[in-house]
Amino acid sequence: MPMPKPKKDETQDEFIERCMSNEAMKEDYPDNDQRLAVCFQQWKDKDKKSLLSIGQPERRYFGDIEIRLKEPEDGEESNAITGYAAVFNKWSEDLGFFKERIIPGAFKKTISENDIRALINHDPNLIIGRTRNKTLKLWEDDKGLGFECKLPDTSYAKDLRESIKRKDITQNSFGFQTLRDDWSEDGKKRDLIEAKLSDISPVTFPAYKQTIVKMRLQEVGIDYEVLNMALIRADRGVIMDSDVDLIRSTIEILNQYVPDVIAAAPLTEIVEDPEHPAAEEAPELVSTLIRARITNTRIKNILARR
Numbered sequence: 001m002p003m004p005k006p007k008k009d010e011t012q013d014e015f016i017e018r019c020m021s022n023e024a025m026k027e028d029y030p031d032n033d034q035r036l037a038v039c040f041q042q043w044k045d046k047d048k049k050s051l052l053s054i055g056q057p058e059r060r061y062f063g064d065i066e067i068r069l070k071e072p073e074d075g076e077e078s079n080a081i082t083g084y085a086a087v088f089n090k091w092s093e094d095l096g097f098f099k100e101r102i103i104p105g106a107f108k109k110t111i112s113e114n115d116i117r118a119l120i121n122h123d124p125n126l127i128i129g130r131t132r133n134k135t136l137k138l139w140e141d142d143k144g145l146g147f148e149c150k151l152p153d154t155s156y157a158k159d160l161r162e163s164i165k166r167k168d169i170t171q172n173s174f175g176f177q178t179l180r181d182d183w184s185e186d187g188k189k190r191d192l193i194e195a196k197l198s199d200i201s202p203v204t205f206p207a208y209k210q211t212i213v214k215m216r217l218q219e220v221g222i223d224y225e226v227l228n229m230a231l232i233r234a235d236r237g238v239i240m241d242s243d244v245d246l247i248r249s250t251i252e253i254l255n256q257y258v259p260d261v262i263a264a265a266p267l268t269e270i271v272e273d274p275e276h277p278a279a280e281e282a283p284e285l286v287s288t289l290i291r292a293r294i295t296n297t298r299i300k301n302i303l304a305r306r
Contacts, residue, residue, distance in 0.1 A: 003180070006043055015043055041182070057198070059122065060100075061173040061206040062087055069165055070148065080150045081164055085174040085200040087144035091189075098183075100190045107145050110176075110197045111138040117199045118149045120160055122175060128157050138200070145174070147200055160202060173203045222250055 004022050006015045019025060019039035020032075029035035067083035086107070092100045110116070111131070118129035118136045129136035129149040137148045151157040163169040180194035227250055230243035 003038075003042060012043055016040065019043075057175060057177055059173055059175050060086065060092070061171055061203065062090075063171065063206070065144075065172070066170045067164060067172045067202055069161065079161070080148055081161070081202070082148040083146070083172055084143060085138075085145045085147050085172050088142075098188050098190050100192055102144070102192045102195075104140065104142075106192050106195050107138070107197060108140055110195060111140070111145075114196060116197045118147070119199045119201045120156060121203050122173065122199060122201045126156050128152060128154075128160065136200075138197075145200075147172075149200075164202065169202050169204060171203055171206050172200060173206055174200045221253055 004015075004019045004025065010018075016036070016039050019042060020035060025035055025038070029038055062084070065084045065087060067081050070078035070080040070082045072078055086102055088102050088104045088106075090101055115130060115132040116136065116138060117124075117127055117131075120126035120128060128151055131138060135150045135152070139146050151161055160169065175198040176195040177198070178192060178194075179196055182191040182193055183189070227246060230246050233240070233243055
């Protein structure tokens with residue numbers, strides 16, 4: 001069951017009382033002091049504009065940890081792969097709006113309760129293990145979320161094993177849903193406190209920043225591809241009323257989430273290179289693309305006339 005959330009017009013005392021007596025909360029947090037702290041945190045976060053929806057599917061990878069073949073046993077080459085899918089207490093790169101770190105214990109409940117798969121490139125058709133039948137083992141230690149997967153006797157698993165042996169594939173990703181997190185006051189940092197794992201997955205190409213940025217745009221109501229086409233038309237001087245409405249609504253949405261960045265580059269600013277292809281390939285923030293494209297002279301003048 002989901003954690004209780006404050007209702008409209010509910011007072012703090014009313015919410016805390018309801019939260020403390022919630023059966024799911026009692027089960028998850030039998031200690032009264034711990035449950036009270038969680039309830040107060042829920043109340044504290046009620047007015048925050050969360051950049052991510054709780055339960056939204058997400059993917060992450062860590063660039064400095066590798067997957068490898070398990071060490072040989074009794075002179076025979078192992079048919080298992082092992083490594084870490086996540087590390088604790090380490091800040092991620094910029095994920096579009098924020099940085100994130102995983103708190104120890106974030107996966108403790110999910111690996112004891114859920115049936116988690118090991119896939120190749122997050123493809124459900126290419127399954128190589130699962131926890132229910134003990135072909136995938138997951139554990140938490142001081143470093144992070146460790147795993148060991150016994151590969152099946154399939155052609156794609158044999159190909160994967162050879163690719164890992166040759167170090168053509170060296171990185172691992174994991175899919176999850178956020179169950180509990182804690183945001184900094186400025187909304188730029190997040191502690192992932194509890195997550196529900198769906199899969200761990202050796203990957204050819206990790207989820208690069210551009211993919212994360214597109215996901216973030218979608219989550220706040222912006223279609224990256226549609227916006228990009230509208231901006232291309234605007235650059236060429238061919239723009240529809242719907243494009244103008246889309247660009248203006250994008251500005252309004254981004255002003256809610258990155259006001260400090262947008263304010264640093266108002267619409268009156270002229271960008272020398274409006275195409276700015278580097279921003280489209282791997283923007284540091286969602287607003288990098290927007291700033292680079294909507295602040296050029298042509299689009300600024302079109303918006304001013306409409």
